[in-house]
Amino acid sequence: MARSGETGVGGEDRRGTKRKSLADAPREDSEDGAAGSGAPEQPRPAAFPPGFSISEIKNKQRRHFMFVRWKQQQRKEKLAAKKKLKKEREALGDKAPPKPVPKTIENQRVYDETIVDPNDEEVAYDEATDEFASHFNRQTSPKILITTSDRPRGRTVRFCEQLSTVIPNSHVYYRRGLALKRIIPQCISRDFTDLIVINEDRKIPNGLVLSHLPHGPTAHFRMSSVRLRKEIKRKGKEPTQHSPEVILNNFTTRLGHSIGRMFASLFPHDPQFIGRQVATFHNQRDYIFFRFHRYLFKSEKKVGIQELGPRFTLKLRSLQKGTFDSKYGEYEWVHKVCIRMSDTS
Amino acid sequence: MVGKQTFPYSLTPPWKSPGGSIMAASARWNHVWVGSETGILKGVNLVRKQAVNFTEAAGRPSREEEVSALCWADAAESQILIGCANRTVKSFSTEEGKFLKSRCCPGGEGTFRGLAKHDGCLITCVESGILRVWPEDSSEHIKELSVGPSVCKMRQDPDRPHIVATGGKENSLKVWDLQGSSQEPIFRAKNVRNDWLNLRVPIWDQDIQFLPDSQKIVTCTGHHQVRVYDLASPQRRPVLEATYGEYPLMAMTLTPGGNSVVVGNTHGQLAEIDIRQGRLVCCLKGLAGSVRGLQCHPTQPILASCGLDRVLRVHRLREPRGLEHKVYLKSRLNCLLLSGRDNWEDEPQEPAPGPPEETETDELWASLEPVVSAAGAKRKQRAPEAQPGGKKRQSLGAQAPLPPLCK
Incomplete structure (x- = not known):
């Protein structure tokens, strides 16, 4: 409970960034459910106005529920994208583009011109x-x-x-x-x-x-x-x-x-x-x-x-x-x- | 920010470069000359972003020839005098880009603390306090002054070249007239009054500058003070004293306006100090180690600094203040000379005017052909443009035959 409250209130900056993605996330979810199963078992949640964020929901239980659902949705999308990418790579075989090099602190370092050349x-x-x-x-x-x-x-x-x-x-x-x-x-x-x-x-x-x-x-x-x-x-x-x-x-x-x-x-x-x-x-x-x-x-x-x-x-x-x-x-x-x-x- | 800028400065020693003539031709356009602890004279062209090493014929660095003092031999800046640690003074021609001759200036102990040229004579001053005047072509000195022990700096007055000032550790500021025959200075500074505990204040003058169009002299000390002496006033004590930081001030230079000085200390802090009120004007950032050489451009708000961190930095003092260039030069740097040309930003693109020079540059273009570097390609592109521009240049040359050089 404490955690959900924390995430719901959140930091000022986090809320601002979340706002956009949250506005359409629950709506999409409901549409998927309607199209996939065909039977409207659950009542359709009312469409939220654009720019609405979950943290504005005043009922704590409801807010927590919505947040968990949003989080699951995000995860699902991420996994699906990963799977798709993997499939594409397998289909291309050898012609697949090389994997991007991950950013690390070491390779993001600014080049130092004083590095000694052994032949100097x-x-x-x-x-x-x-x-x-x-x-x-x-x-x-x-x-x-x-x-x-x-x-x-x-x-x-x-x-x-x-x-x-x-x-x-x-x-x-x-x-x-x-x-x-x-x-x-x-x-x-x-x-x-x-x-x-x-x-x-x-x-x-x-x-x-x-x-x-x-x-x-x-x-x-x-x-x-x-x-x-x-x-x-x-x-x-x-x-x-x-x-x-x-x-x-x-x-x-x-x-x-x-x-x-x-x-x-x-x-x-x-x-x-x-x-x-x-x-x-x-x-x-x-x-x-x-x-x-x-x-x-x-x-x-x-x-x-x-x-x-x-x-x-x-x-x-x-x-x-x-x-x-x-x-x-x-x-x-x-x-x-x-x-x-x-x-x- | 500004510190992050990286320039493709290439340090190509002249003995390895394909054409020596290129180096020689471009040597005169270098903006900064830096003397290093390994006995190498480095010419840095800030517009072309090029740094070139110059050593004597052998081409090898040597610590015995550590450069301890640099000065221009003439007002046209065609020759540089280089004072080495092994007590020789070499002359280097910036036009030809090579060393002309070297002469030995013995006497005293320690390295050169100051070098100057006056009336065809060479003035040298060593750490142990022997100031000698050497005529052009004789190996014997004609005048010798004993200026006191552990000298840190000898400086010539740019307005009256026969006047020099000396100062050092426990050796207060003295001003000498080299024209007279007396062995006594024309001005000898008096130490400041005892401090609030009635203890004597130690003396340690590290650098001296003459203020233009006045009788005033500014010194900076190892006890982080900046002092202004007035030769015209009867007072022999400083007329103004300001302090900066808590570390010894190593070098000082006058800003173009003449109203302030820039000082640098052993921790690599640079500050501009107003010498009318003794106020701190601004600080300049970016240095990592002790400052050894500082010089401002005579007219533009540009400051060059070098030191133990092996980097030459060029700062802009105003509009906007900050670091402009940073060149890593591989050795510890002892002293520097900044070219006094006025329009140094655009001049190097334009080779010297005159028909004989033209043929020389044509040869230069021809010699550039085999080089397959990016710089060479760029210059080749510019070569056809140069011909129509050549006429313009000739007419320009007729109007003003190299006036900016004489500055």
């Missing part, structure tokens, strides 16, 4: 000489410092510990109320190549600052849906000390390349395949999903995977040139919320 000499040079070049040329090996915001609580502390088991050669330090700008020179003098800071709000980790040392860049992410190892169902046993493989999915734009290189430089050059562990950064609609798995080749075709955790989602908020300096630093990219113009490239 200029971008290739730009990447070959950027701040991560020494890592990819195997001149440095990563050494990572993980710290938190001040006074981390249980979840954040455990998250840091689990993150340090994912990233080899990473060290978790207590922040001790130190300013990031004071930590960074000390990190550089101790040959750390990256700094990860986990920020928390009300015991929930909600931010991640990833800074490449010694010359930057610094990326600031919003972090959400953190699931610790304990909270994951059907998880595998504790990860081993082997350095994992890294999978970077969909980091195709110029900005994506910079971020992808940043993630790749967190992990050692040569993965130890014997560990069968893989860390995945999957980018979908500008959200980066992190998962950590162990895989097993069951047969030549089948692969089994086991999640080891933790898992979390990142969204880039800004990419800054140089090491962390939120006041005077130059930003390469800042996420801007535009309501009318959703284009921040």
Whole structure:
């Protein structure tokens, strides 16, 4: 009853759109009934004036009844149309026109002109000489410092510990109320190549600052849906000390390349395949999903995977040139919320 | 809306294009010249929607040749001077579309913070504060000034080219006369009064502009202030101060009217600020990263901006305000030069007047034949139209031999 009342009253905009189709729907139905059976068993409902909508019926029971009937009628028509189309396709056989491609968010996306062409000499040079070049040329090996915001609580502390088991050669330090700008020179003098800071709000980790040392860049992410190892169902046993493989999915734009290189430089050059562990950064609609798995080749075709955790989602908020300096630093990219113009490239 | 517009900008490097002559011929019609961090000079033609890379003969980008300053070598805009990070100044001919020569300008440390041409002499200023004047054909400098440490900008007065202004971090605005022999500036700004806590206000001048037809100078600072100094008044402190936003202002340019300036900051926010009252006039949207170069057209309300987001954007300041062009240029962009031609919207269709030019263009059409691109086909269609139009052009040429170029 409550539902029918709801649908009957409806939203203002819905009613407006329904009005037209409703006006003739019950009338058609009655005509069909008269023609099909031949015997007028039911009293013919009075023809409604054009522009009449079911929601104007004042009797609730009657309104509900009419609405249900209208809904059935709609469904019948839809199924019939589908059936007809299918028949037509079968009749045409091979000559049938190709099925229309369904609209998805992915294929409706506006084309980004910054998508990197692998043959592009200029971008290739730009990447070959950027701040991560020494890592990819195997001149440095990563050494990572993980710290938190001040006074981390249980979840954040455990998250840091689990993150340090994912990233080899990473060290978790207590922040001790130190300013990031004071930590960074000390990190550089101790040959750390990256700094990860986990920020928390009300015991929930909600931010991640990833800074490449010694010359930057610094990326600031919003972090959400953190699931610790304990909270994951059907998880595998504790990860081993082997350095994992890294999978970077969909980091195709110029900005994506910079971020992808940043993630790749967190992990050692040569993965130890014997560990069968893989860390995945999957980018979908500008959200980066992190998962950590162990895989097993069951047969030549089948692969089994086991999640080891933790898992979390990142969204880039800004990419800054140089090491962390939120006041005077130059930003390469800042996420801007535009309501009318959703284009921040 | 406007941000969604996509243009088929083609980035064809000249060393790969089929005919070098096409590039050379069209180079002079480019509207914007952009210097990138990878040492490439990019010419962008906004009407043809074309962007072309120019590098020296080797044709490869190199980070040592990062472009840090650009300026026109002459009023006719036939040559560009390019200051590179490895302390060389190259000259590039826009008419021929190639690099002419390069000279080394050593002295001091850091990159070029300003480049200017005056009376056949080249004026350079580096970050460590050495300002030098180099004559045309000698490798020795004739004048050297020490303008103080960590210079952020050196700017030449367009009305009186022997006057330059410098400013930087903890290095207040100074105005120098290069004609005199003194080592002292003709104007040295005084820092503003202490703030309400009686603390000293730090100095960080990021960009300087001279106001036309007056003795006034506008600066923008890393502490998000815009200040106006008046050289004619006895006061050495700024006569007007306005603030915008909360991030360092990186670049500034004068609008055509001369009543306001456009500033850009490290978060990619652009704002037009009235310098008579210090009021915010409007903001311009669309930028994603820090602004490095800004320039307005001298007469039209058109603003070009480039920066760390690797995109050149051309905004219209009035009627209607908004983004006009957006060109992705693949490298981080450091500085830009906007052509000062008046009727830059329609000029490039019309090749330069004169009979020798005609034959050259005929060759151009001939060389275009094998190209099977859509652009080539379009131009071929236009080719027969060009012959009847040619006479018209000649008569036009006789009337006005390239006046808009000299602007």
